Every structure is written in C-alpha cells, then in structure tokens.
Amino acid sequence: MSNTLITKPKKVSIVTLGCEKNTVDSEILMGGLRSTGVELTLDPHLADIVILNTCGFIESAKRESIDSILEALELKKTGNVSEVYVAGCLSERYRSDLQEELPDVDGFFGTQDFEKIIRSIVPNAPQRTGPDLQRFLLGERILTTPKHFAYIKISEGCDNPCSFCAIPIMRGGHRSKSVEEITFEAMILASNGVKEIVLIAQDLTYYGLDINGTRMLSDLLRALVKVNGIEWIRLMYAYPAKFPLDILEVMASEEKIVKYLDIPVQHASTEVLKSMRRGITRTATENIIHTIREKVPGIALRTTLIVGYPTEGEQEFAELEEFVDTMRFDRLGVFTYSVEDGTTAETLGDTHSHEEKVRRQARLMELQRDISSELNQEKIGKTLRVLIDRSEDDIFYGRTEADAPEVDAEIKLTSQKALVVGDIVSAVVTGADDFDLQGDVL
Secondary structure, three states, X not given: OOOOOOOOOOEEEXXXXXXXXXXXXXXXXXXXXXOOOOEEOOOHXXXXXXXEEEOOOOHHHHHHHHHHHHHHHHXXXXXXXXXXXXXXXXXXXXXXXXXXXXXXXXXXXXXXXXXXXXXXXXXOOOOOOHHHHHHHHHHHOOOOOOOOEEEXXXXXXXXXXXXXXXXXXXXXXXXXXXXXXXXXXXXXXXXXXOOEEEEEOOOHHHOOHHHHOOOOHHHHHHHHOOOOOOOEXXXXXXXXXXXXXXXXXXXXXXXXXXXXXXXXXXXXXXXXXXXXXXXXXXXXXXXHHXXXXXXXXXXXXXEEEXXXXXXXXXXXXXXXXXXXXXXXOOEEEEEEOOOOOOOHHHXXXXXXXXXXXXXXXXXXXXXXXXXXXXXXXXOOOOEEXXXXXXXXXXXXXXXXXXXXXXXXXXXXXXXXXXXXXXXXXXXXXXXXXXXOEEEEEO
16 A cells, blocks of 8 residues: 555635736636646635735725735635735735735735746746746636636737826836737637637737837737637727727728727826826827727727826816717726826825815716716617627626626627527617616517
8 A cells, every 4th residue: 555645736716806907817827727736716715825916006906905915814814725925916016015014925926927926836837938838828728707708918018108007117018919829819718619809908009019110909800800719809908199090990891800999098188188198189089089980880989087187177177077078988987096106197196185086086977877878778779789698587698899898888688599608699779778778689
C-alpha cells in the first residue's frame, strides 16, 4: 500500500469588482488556475483562497473594493479561507498603501500579473510567459457571463489625456492586441456557443495606432464578421475625438455588427471639455453624432456624462441639460465627479457638494427618462431582432440591438413556441415603459 499523502486541490474563489474589462481578466485568470488543477467556486465562503480583482476608477468603486477586501479578511479569521490575495486596479494604484493598511492580505498584484498569481497559488505550475501565456490563457478562459455572450478586450491601457481619469496610472499606455489574436479569441468563444461578442477597451477608436500608426478598428471588424457562429458584434466605449469615420461604412453594411455605439462624451460645455482635456468642442461633438446617425440609419447611441466637475458652473450645467434634451440619446448614464489622486484635475479641487452633484445627476436622469419613454413609444408596432437572455415561467426576456448586456434595457416577450436562451428571434413591440419594452415573438 502506498504511503503517498493525497491532498485535495485548492478551492479558489475570484471576486470581480468594477467594469467588464475586469470581468475578462478574471475569466482568463480562472481558466489559467483551472488548468493547473485548482478547483473554482463562486462562493467565497466555500473557498480556501479568495482573490479580489479590484476597481480603483472612482471613489465609490474604491470604497466597494476596500469593503470587499475587509469581508474576505473576516472570512480568513472566522471561516475556511486561509489566504486572501488582492489584484486589479486598486492594487496596481495603491499597492504600498494597501500593504501597510492591510497586513493580513497574503499578496498584492497588478492588473496583468496573471502568471504571478497562478504561481503564488500553485508554485509548481508550468512556467509560461509572454504572448504564449496570453494565447494559452485565452484558450482556457472560463465565462462568467451567460454562455451566449462574452466580452472581448481588444486593447489594454489608454493614451488619452483626460484630466479626470486615472486609468493610464493604473493600466498604463495603450496596447492593442493583434487582429489575429482577437479573431482567434472570437473563434474560441463561438465554438463554445457564444452568439454575441461585445468589443471593449478604454477607447476602441484608438485600436491599431500602436501597431502601424493608423486606426485599424474597421480592419478588425471586417475580420470578426467572418467568424462562423458569431451573430452579433457590439461596440462599447468609442472616444468621440478623432473618431474614425471609416467604421461607419462597415457598421452600415455588415448585418452582424449591431446598430449600436457607446460613445462617452462626458460633457457638452466647450469650456468644461477643454478643462477635461477631451480634445473636442461641443460643436464637433454634435457634428460627429449627426454624422454617425446619418451614415448608420437607425443606430442606437449610448453615452455617459460627468456632473459636478470643478469648472462646471450653473451655466455649464444648463448647457449640458440642453445638450441632453436636444441630442436625444437612446441610452445614457451619469456619473458624479470625484477627485482622483495623480490626475491633472486634482489641482482644481472639489468645488461642488455631494448633494449638488446628486441633484444634477438626478436632473439629467429625469430628462433621459422622458426621452427614453418617448423613443420607446415610437417603437410600438415595429418588428425588432431580439437576443433571448433568460426565461421565467414561460415568459422570455431578451435584448434588442439597441441594448447592451448588463447596462441597458430589456424586452419582455410572449411566444407560442418554446425559445432557447441565445436564440435570436423577430418580435413585434406591443408595449413600452420608460426604459423596457414588451413584445410578441413572430
């Protein structure tokens, strides 16, 4: 009889905080860990090891990350958890401070330390570095989204000089993946049943500039539409300044590219935009929006705005209100400004109270609610393509082309036949609320 001691594999839980870019990082890390024999669990209470993939973008996200770290450390004191690791943006940005304030954390890692994390947990894991590691991990990636859609991060970091943003501090300068690598990732996802891919980056429009000095997003799109199995391709986070107009022709002509674009304008006042270092004026912003709508008829536009920026007075906020009312975005989100360490806007201070920021945020969302309601009413009687996301008691819930997963609206459907999650169907809109729709499947 062998005296060899058989040990159970370590059970690891990864807690993901922040944006979809962190979601992709966690999915890649999970795949790498599983390939070494590690067991994964979604429940931190059942884990031996907890990894927190943190966000450090704005103050509220930082607070959420800190609270989550403290909760994991409490599990280390009272539960089964033996090790707690902190990774991601907050760790990249404040590692030395966190090490001093949270000595019970077993290790801190940056935003791209996949190999270091794996080897900390499985010291005898095979050594893989460089592009080969990235390609290997892409192949092992474990989706945490529903299996019919997934995010693809086409680049890392950012070169834009926005005064309010700490992303370049945390994730470095812009670095594009190759067209071949992204297409390879899309093929893997399609082979696993993914129907919709959502392209994400800090700025999609910057794609390719670091490869050959030109913006290559249109080239990437032409390659991705050829991937069998992928039926919807969605574009998120397209910076309005120096927008590459050639992608509009591709969007208009390729059925697989949904008629949707997330274009975060952040503000409408030219003076505020100048202080924000956005590289664009209000007139130029409006012109690019009009051009997009002209070149891609029926396109749904989503944007995000910041209220309470230090140089936003009553007049500048009134301009922003008028802009929202005039431009009539299909989807809109509003953030309240927070001072971020190391950014160029830090020296401007924080001139507005929290209450005033929240008031302005609520005012814009009230405007947008009315706009969304009116736009939805116009859809009644129209036939739309819908991707089925889930079902409950013979009622099906999905998204139209105008709705990105997790952040936008949904349509509630009735159907004479059973539908499968991931199906793309045609449906007639029969009713509308402020944000959501109702319909019947044809």
